[in-house]
Amino acid sequence: MPSLRDSPTAVTLALLAGVFAVQQVVGLVGPARGLFALSPPLFSRPWTLVTSVYAHASLPHLLANAVGLALAGAIVERRASRARFHAFFVSTGGLAGVSQVSVAGLIGPFVPGMVSHVSVLGASGAVFALFGYLLAANRLTDTLVGGFELPARVQLGLAALVAATITLATANPGVALVAHFTGLLLGALAGRVHLLRPA
Template identity: 60%
Template sequence: MPRLTDSPTVVTLGAIGAVFALQQVVGLLVPQTLVFGMSHPFSQPWTLVTSVYAHGGPSHLLSNAIALAVLGFLLERETTSLRYHTFFLLTGMFAGLAEVYAARLLGPIVPWMVSQVNVLGASGAIFAFLGYLLASNRLTETVVGGISLSPRAQLAIGGICAAAITIATANPGVALIAHFTGLLLGILAGRAHLLRPGSVLGEPAPTEP
């Protein structure tokens, strides 16, 4: 009988829950965002990792946990634990970095943006999961599989799709750039089936006992 710890989704849910509990303890001494959140100028490099698993409050944690459970259990069926965790962490990190640097570049010139943000949450990685599942499923393969497109065209279409979904799911106060970046990374990875065992990462496909 499979153990709960065999599921990378269960492990990830446990990790974000544990980090949130740690946030509450640390928050008694110093502001949580100083220890867990990602912000410029990255004087605390560990926040590249902790920001992906930390959350801003119970409602933020709950909404991301539900989304992760729905998407994660679907995604883990077609990949390995190592690829799952690596994809979750890297897409979450890049999504957070995109949010921070977009604020730095656009904040001074766009009236409704701020130039300094502190990023917390797994939503960038969760949107990457969504993008991967949308781009790698059989229906998508059937519809677009026979269409020959250049890499630039595929990137442009992926960007348009990611922007449309990001706008459609936008809410006040959310990290739109992080969501867009995660979704686009997921779409590109899904078209390449990057999480499929035995693909470009060089990990051998699992064998049945």
């Protein structure tokens, strides 16, 4: 059995806890959210493309994402190299955050269920991407979908419909719905091509 140090899920969980601890220390001096949260203009603080994925607004927020990461990550990591797992986690989380901030900036904070400000923190977009990957990169899905020859646009539309349905079914007030949808969709698309499978 591999050690926890070799598990990309365990390493990511440790990173989430470490960043949260740093947030608490920084918060003693002043507001920490601005240093870690992704907000417009997107490239004014480029490091937040990464820090926003690992930072969390509260301990319950961190714990909820940690549970999801532990469940999905433990399965996905079995079929992925450590480098691919980490790259997938941070890139899907960053893209989910960018989509959340962009859509919230265009539509505004008065969309039901959307976060009330145009900034985002948390690993939920990346965690949803892991779940999307699991949904799309398994034998049952390969058998069901592989039996039909559907045009790429139809496949994308079906993936978006499934992602929207799951996002709405798991929605709670104040969550980043656009980030969850984006993560699920990115994960499902990556899963269909088995992106994380080692070369």
